[in-house]
Amino acid sequence: MAERTGGEPQIDGRSTRWDGHKAQRQVELVDAAVALIEEEGSHFRMQRLAERVGLPRSVLYRHFKDRASFDELIRRRVVESFVKRMEPTLSFEGTVEESVHRVVGAHLDWVAQHPRLYAYMGVAEHAMGDGSLVADTKTAIALMLSERFSDVLAALGVKGAPIRSVAVGIVGFVDTAVNQWMRDPERELSEDELRAMLCRSVWAVLEAALRDFGVELTPQQRVADVEGA
Structure with missing residues (x-):
């Protein structure tokens, strides 16, 4: 005592x-x-x-406490692994094209390497903003992307651009496309073809958004040169 x-x-x-x-x-x-x-x-x-x-x-x-609390701890560990893989790719080093390939590639690589963990996360069941751990993680990644987009735009003299919705849309598109591909028993695209399609699509969305802001970039431009301009 x-x-x-x-x-x-x-x-x-x-x-x-x-x-x-x-x-x-x-x-x-x-x-x-x-x-x-x-x-x-x-x-x-x-x-x-x-x-x-x-x-x-x-x-x-x-x-x-119960099975549900145990499952939540497991899911949290899986999400931590995914975020750990994604965070370093959001630095936008190299060219614009390399940056897009790095971010999309990191997402697809992790999913391809851990398909059962990806299924366990229940990605398709959680839309961004629904308050779940997985949804909050996707939202957090989208916000990190939007911050980097904002930094690049600010360096080009465009401040306060409504880029957050673009970032959320990109994350949602990539996530949904990868999820559908993982679940499809008769995949119409190989992993390399999916990767290429996602990168082309993400760049197309970015290019269109940048044009709306009066900015012209090419995929071969270095992000560091843009920010240092």
């Missing part, structure tokens, strides 16, 4: 040690679940996870 030394009770060190152990155990179980999904698919059974980590299923459940 914790002793009192004054006005406030001392914290029992055993409880804090248990909290740390429980948090670490949760991380290990989420990692194991992600690995299981990668191998067997998004509709994994808790019994399979229990067998994988060597715990009775009843003990496994003690580490989480």
Whole structure:
């Protein structure tokens, strides 16, 4: 029992040690679940996870409030992996064309490498702005893109341009096209053809938006040169 030394009770060190152990155990179980999904698919059974980590299923459940909260932690881990892959590509280094290929390629590469995790995220079920973790992630990426677009436009003397809707539209288009391609049992495009189509389409949208703002850019122009102009 914790002793009192004054006005406030001392914290029992055993409880804090248990909290740390429980948090670490949760991380290990989420990692194991992600690995299981990668191998067997998004509709994994808790019994399979229990067998994988060597715990009775009843003990496994003690580490989480319920299955829904466990699924949310897994989904959060998957989203973190996706965002970690995407964030470095939003720097717009190199030419405009290279920048478009890098961002679109990062999205498609992650999905192609982790198709079962992508399915587990339930991307098609979440539209941007619906308040879900996946939707909020797509919105966050769109906002990061719009900030970079705004920086480039400001460097060209165009400030306060309504570019956010363009960024949201681009993210939504790429996401929807990739999702449909992943789910299509008879794909009309190869992965390379899809990549090329997405890059052409994104550039077409950007070029049209830039023209509306009185800006003319070519795909071969370097973004750094534009910003330094």
